[in-house]
Amino acid sequence: MAKTGKTPYLEPMTVLTVHLATPRGFCAGVDRAIQIVERALELYGAPVYVRHEIVHNKHVVDRLKAMGAVFVKELDQCPPDRPVVFSAHGVPKSVPAEAQSRQMFYLDATCPLVSKVHVEAERHFIEGSEILLIGHAGHPEVIGTMGQLPDGAVTLIETVADAQNYVARDPENVAFVTQTTLSVDDTADIVAALRARFPSIKLPHKEDICYATTNRQDAVKAVAADCGLMLIIGSAKSSNSQRLVEVALKAGTPAAYLVDDASHVDWTWFEGVTSVGVSAGASAPENLISDLIAAISARYETEVIESSGVRETVTFKLPRVLTDA
Template identity: 60%
Template sequence: MNAGLQSPPAVENRPVLTLLIAAPRGFCAGVDRAIEIVERALERYGAPVYVRHEIVHNRFVVEGLEAKGAIFVEELYEVPDGAPVVFSAHGVPKSVPAEAERRELYYLDATCPLVSKVHRQAERQLEKGRHIVFVGHAGHPEVVGTMGQVPDGTMTLVETVDDVAALPFESDTPLAFLTQTTLSVDDTADIVAALQARYPDIEGPKGEDICYATSNRQTAVKQIAPASDLVLVIGAPNSSNSVRLVEVAERCGTNARLIQRASDIQPEWLEGIGTIGLTAGASAPEVLVREVVDRLAEFRTIEERTIESAVEKMVFKLPRQLAD
């Protein structure tokens, strides 16, 4: 399971820091696709291209696209008439493309296909006459987008097992459940078990809603955390999947920190530390991983190992408007 051992020469007899780097880590297929959509739109239509909400939750990525001519806005009213606009990877309520069409805006939808799959499942459950219980985090863009696929009052959000206990529905109410794609696998399993215990006839998705990349990155952290004195997770505070990686490491009994850039690392963090686990959320690019390795090498002699728990080969197609 261990591969890629690299031992740089010792400098000034500094103590060795073993670095366990999780694989897979960083960009997933949905993030790759979303960024490429913005980049191709800039190439095809020229700057500026507007993007509703952060295309992915990472300032390094957003600032890189801004430098190329992307302008990020929170709402469509900020987009001038006639300008192209891209919807973020997290998905948007149905009201957003409807408003874009009303204004005759040219738009590209960068919603991750795995999020779109949840949207379609919500529509199908509604057609069956089932009320939908959605497991997710209030206010997250993906949750806002998914709840905006169905009429108000037809979907109820739960965040915890206690929320399940507080649901007002009778045990024989026709219900279905769906989940946000970037949740903790373990926490979600507990909530789903509570739903199924209280509502034995509740209908779930045919496949797992939590996306492959989220599951794989959490599994990878479980591989490195028990052998680490500290786990560093590269990601943004508003990145659900990154925050979940910190929680997974802590659940393994290991101290963990969420960092956005290598400059966040303080020398005192390394006091008494022999092994650091390192991973990156699905919206953090590999360049930030190497930046962190270089930062740690300023303080210690690095012995680097990659711990691989899965191989990802998923690729998503671009929207037909950009496919050529």
């Protein structure tokens, strides 16, 4: 097999099976957040300011920039007379408080399932419980959740070791919540460690890891063992996308990579591979998946098999100020 650069030239009869995981790509929370920015631009004109990336995907952010969205790190970079949107990951309470003090018009695009975690954490705080948050340090969702309560009210638990080493002031009055985009299996191990140490620990009324994260991980598990290679489309900043790579490897695929889009694929990964799995994180647009399939098909004779996973029908309403206008 001769090669030019990184693109392999294959024998005419070489067939590559592509297992397309279902569901994949956009979830309802991401779709809602993007629509909020689009609708704000339509109603109020450009520029509309967005605090942090609305979702963790460069292609989404660049498209919204082209429409007139301006992405900033903090509110002091926004003029007080233009709309500002808070990202889908959620924000500390100090952010809307600052916006109100400056009399800014703001739209909160926090995913409703993240808001549910915020409400749970506040309920535990009111009840006087010690609150543990299972999540990843520095992630915007974790910053937002911890920022719902006074400093020191929430302790971050990242690993099983953290759970085993945590010393409670009152072992009978501990509660936990979780980041919504974690590995289901890894989180189960941490929860098991916490329950072993604190049998009366208060659990979420309903699983905090969101339906979309769970469904996408299950879909990857369903195809990974049949694939010599797994490609996940998503940003390195995206927690749920990173977890899909980890899930694929644990489920038995020998190699798995996270790529922003088809242009980031190293075609040497395909050498000796007869089947490849494809999925995408919850903030990756469907067109990136189609482009990847097209790029594979341009180099291989392909058979695309779409898995029969969960068909998602969840939708979240836009803020009323946008729908009533």
